Amino acid sequence: MIYPPAERQPIVDHLHGRAVPDPYRWLEDPASQATRDWLAAQEKLWRDHAAALPGRDGWHARVSELTGVGTVGPPAWRGERRFFLRRTARQEHAVLYVAGPGRVEQALVDPMELDPSGLTTLDHWQPDPHGRLLAYQLSRSGDERSELYVMDVGTRQVVDGPIDRCRYAPVVWLPDGKAFFYVRSRQVCLHRLGTPAGQDTVICAAERSYGLGISHDGRWLTVSAAAGGGNDLWLADLSASCPDSPSLRVVQESTDVVTVPAVGRDGRMYLLTTLGAPRGRLCVADPAHPGPEHWRELVGPDPEAVIADFAVLDDSVLVVARTRHAISELSVHDLATGEPLGRVPLPGLGSAGRMSTRPEGGHEVWFTYTDSVTPAGVHRYDARTGRSSLWDPAPGSVEVPELSARRLVYTSADGTAVRMVVLARPGSGPRPTILYGYGGFGLSLTPSYSSYILPWVEAGGVFALAQLRGGGEEGAQWHRAGMLDRKQNVFDDFIAAAERLIADGWTTAAQLAACGESNGGLLVGAAVTQRPDLFAAAVCSAPLLDMVRYERSGLGPSWRPEYGSAADPEQLGWLLGYSPYHRVRDGVDYPAILLTAFGGDSRVDPCHARKMCAALQWATSGSRPVLLRHESDVGHGARAAGRAAGLAADMLAFLAAHTGLRGRPEGR
Numbered sequence: 001m002i003y004p005p006a007e008r009q010p011i012v013d014h015l016h017g018r019a020v021p022d023p024y025r026w027l028e029d030p031a032s033q034a035t036r037d038w039l040a041a042q043e044k045l046w047r048d049h050a051a052a053l054p055g056r057d058g059w060h061a062r063v064s065e066l067t068g069v070g071t072v073g074p075p076a077w078r079g080e081r082r083f084f085l086r087r088t089a090r091q092e093h094a095v096l097y098v099a100g101p102g103r104v105e106q107a108l109v110d111p112m113e114l115d116p117s118g119l120t121t122l123d124h125w126q127p128d129p130h131g132r133l134l135a136y137q138l139s140r141s142g143d144e145r146s147e148l149y150v151m152d153v154g155t156r157q158v159v160d161g162p163i164d165r166c167r168y169a170p171v172v173w174l175p176d177g178k179a180f181f182y183v184r185s186r187q188v189c190l191h192r193l194g195t196p197a198g199q200d201t202v203i204c205a206a207e208r209s210y211g212l213g214i215s216h217d218g219r220w221l222t223v224s225a226a227a228g229g230g231n232d233l234w235l236a237d238l239s240a241s242c243p244d245s246p247s248l249r250v251v252q253e254s255t256d257v258v259t260v261p262a263v264g265r266d267g268r269m270y271l272l273t274t275l276g277a278p279r280g281r282l283c284v285a286d287p288a289h290p291g292p293e294h295w296r297e298l299v300g301p302d303p304e305a306v307i308a309d310f311a312v313l314d315d316s317v318l319v320v321a322r323t324r325h326a327i328s329e330l331s332v333h334d335l336a337t338g339e340p341l342g343r344v345p346l347p348g349l350g351s352a353g354r355m356s357t358r359p360e361g362g363h364e365v366w367f368t369y370t371d372s373v374t375p376a377g378v379h380r381y382d383a384r385t386g387r388s389s390l391w392d393p394a395p396g397s398v399e400v401p402e403l404s405a406r407r408l409v410y411t412s413a414d415g416t417a418v419r420m421v422v423l424a425r426p427g428s429g430p431r432p433t434i435l436y437g438y439g440g441f442g443l444s445l446t447p448s449y450s451s452y453i454l455p456w457v458e459a460g461g462v463f464a465l466a467q468l469r470g471g472g473e474e475g476a477q478w479h480r481a482g483m484l485d486r487k488q489n490v491f492d493d494f495i496a497a498a499e500r501l502i503a504d505g506w507t508t509a510a511q512l513a514a515c516g517e518s519n520g521g522l523l524v525g526a527a528v529t530q531r532p533d534l535f536a537a538a539v540c541s542a543p544l545l546d547m548v549r550y551e552r553s554g555l556g557p558s559w560r561p562e563y564g565s566a567a568d569p570e571q572l573g574w575l576l577g578y579s580p581y582h583r584v585r586d587g588v589d590y591p592a593i594l595l596t597a598f599g600g601d602s603r604v605d606p607c608h609a610r611k612m613c614a615a616l617q618w619a620t621s622g623s624r625p626v627l628l629r630h631e632s633d634v635g636h637g638a639r640a641a642g643r644a645a646g647l648a649a650d651m652l653a654f655l656a657a658h659t660g661l662r663g664r665p666e667g668r
Helices: 033-051 056-067 453-458 476-480 488-503 519-530 556-563 569-578 607-619 641-659
Strands: 012-015 018-021 076-078 081-087 095-099 105-109 120-127 133-140 147-152 157-163 171-173 179-184 187-192 201-204 210-214 220-227 230-237 248-252 259-263 269-273 281-285 296-299 305-313 317-324 327-334 340-343 364-371 374-382 387-392 404-411 417-424 433-436 462-467 512-517 537-541 592-598 626-631
Touching: 018 569, 033 607, 033 626, 033 641, 056 453, 056 641, 081 120, 105 133, 120 171, 133 171, 171 210, 179 210, 187 210, 201 220, 210 259, 220 259, 220 556, 230 259, 248 259, 269 305, 281 305, 296 317, 305 364, 404 488, 417 453, 417 488, 433 488, 453 462, 453 641, 462 488, 488 512, 488 519, 488 569, 512 519, 512 641, 519 537, 537 641, 592 607, 592 641, 607 626, 626 641
Parallel strands: 433 462, 433 512, 512 537, 537 592, 592 626
Antiparallel strands: 012 018, 076 081, 081 095, 095 105, 120 133, 133 147, 147 157, 171 179, 179 187, 187 201, 210 220, 220 230, 230 248, 259 269, 269 281, 281 296, 305 317, 317 327, 327 340, 364 374, 374 387, 404 417, 417 462
């Protein structure tokens, strides 16, 4: 394959006594004519290759069909009104609806109605305590730089906003519905309706990643901020101080402990915390004395399960959500003592989403459930009967393939036991296989319905998900074991998973593909530069790849607690030890690699993919292609369903062609 020319410039940074070459720095500037010409040539190269991929149209048709089941979210109750998201097969984006006592549904925010091009997304929303007003956030072209609006629910008229610089901002309303706390430009502010945003009171001026909460009666405000491997946490009594200058008391600071607070209707402060329990425990305290020395354990830690959520119901009932090796469990406890009373029945070995209750109290809890073959639907548990049932199913239906899920435990390079889920149809012998991973930020890979995974398995392939260190599958220590100076553990876990799949006869190196997105793209980049012999192909989507300069763009500065900083001499050594862009070597036969990048991505700068593509195209000695699929007007997160299906189908067609998968998905 003849690649577009890319000049290797003699740029070398001297950092803490190290010479760090950066020959493709010019590709960091998206506006330069040289970058634009190079990118246009790369896009043509990809289009020509994609047009010749066998079965590409079939992959797209089946992904679209499986996507057509749609999505539905749990209800957010405000009195007799419930707010919820739903997307049907005919809709490109989920629509926010409200339904009253008669279950008559009204669309409140329809992104396609606002923008028929499909480039506008609904990023976040929060009704006021009475359900009369709705704060919601929109962004365009994938940039996630949300603008916040306030709507009158009865008239659907915008009554306030837009307020800019509200990226996924948490919003907590005051009880009268005339003001709310929110985050703007990474600062906590108080906004009063009808007042220009420029006059908003800044409550917390330090620019950080904040979370906000407020008690049902509006008395207690909680503010948290990410800090290293934990979070700082403050509490304010709004009955004793003005909302414009709340007296924030320290609950915890300067610790690696993660604590999530909530003040309940009973006046107690509930704290999900990793203090003294890496897999978490639930404590209670008097908000008047919120420090850890006053916490009392209500539900203790489980040695193998991570506590994830809780819900307080009437009649002294507490429901606790855990994940045991990434599989969800819901248990029922006595609210006063924490003693276990039973389990909430779930349909299978899958994932339960966050629980939703009526703010004023009740005996019901709602949650989503999904697994590998079950689209997410909303389930309802009734504490009075002890029964759970499907309350609101996915809007559509589709036939899914029969498959088996094997849960394996394998050994990583340092002897650590790591878990992996292998999805396949019945059969034997090596098959084309996708190995997927993430391994970062404490995020867990849990079972879920996927219109990306199912077509691959249906066509005869194997799909494996490795639950790597750096994730949250086994709690806070599992996360810490894959961050900062221990980041190489993540890559070792992934490589060991690949070796186990080959050793067990699931696949061969000539049939194995690596796949990951965002931090998972970093994972794939590290894997193919450290062990190119293990993989036939790879998809590296929206990746971080230049770990020396990642802090200079996107949300990079906020990720220093996860990766470290090149400004620190020791940490620069960690980063250079695995930075994929800096580990590319001339004359290596690299796998077939598809890098995907998005022009509107404001989290991970698409320059990472551009620079890595140029480096790999220059270096590879083999005939397998290195290609860049660039998509403008979309970003790192949500996008129209059709755009998402097109991306998934292209990735599957590419991996099938370069791992030898000859079967095709079934569908209609």
